Amino acid sequence: MNTVIIVLLSLSTVLFIISMFQKDKLSQFETEFEELTMTLLQENHNLKKRIGVLEEELLLEKQLIDAPVLSAKRKASPLVVHEVLKNQVIALHQQGMDLQRIASQSSLPVDTVKHIIKDRQDPAGRMI
Structure with a gap:
């Protein structure tokens, strides 16, 4: 029995x-995995x-292409003005x-102010 224990030991x-x-x-697998992760x-x-x-680059190209179109649209279409701002313009005009x-x-162009006032007047020139 002693010999068996000595042999096993x-x-x-x-x-x-x-x-x-x-x-x-x-550890080799971990190293490879870390290298792969860093590469990715x-x-x-x-x-x-x-x-x-x-x-x-696309944004710059779009701005260069759209710039003439936007300036043409701004010239062609009048500025959209909120109703509160229109009422302020009319009130100031009525005050003389x-x-x-x-x-x-009102931070609006003079042409827009003229347009707002003209739209609020009837054909006789009175405010509606």
Whole structure:
């Protein structure tokens, strides 16, 4: 019985020493996984930078293309004015204030002020 215990003990010691010299496959796998993760993160970052550059280029191109169209639309269509602002313009006009002061107080162009006043008058020139 003693010989069996001694043989098992010596066998376990030999196996333990052999396991110390074997490569750790788990640490190798962890290292490869970390490298793969870093590579993917770098590629993702580079793609986001490229997309940002493309978006900026497209935005600049769109602004260059749309700028003449927008300026033509602004000239063609009158400014949309809120009803409260229209009422303020009419009230100031009824108080006898000149168009320049009305335009400066309401932050509207003089042409828009004239248009608002003209729209609120009947054909006889009286305010509606």
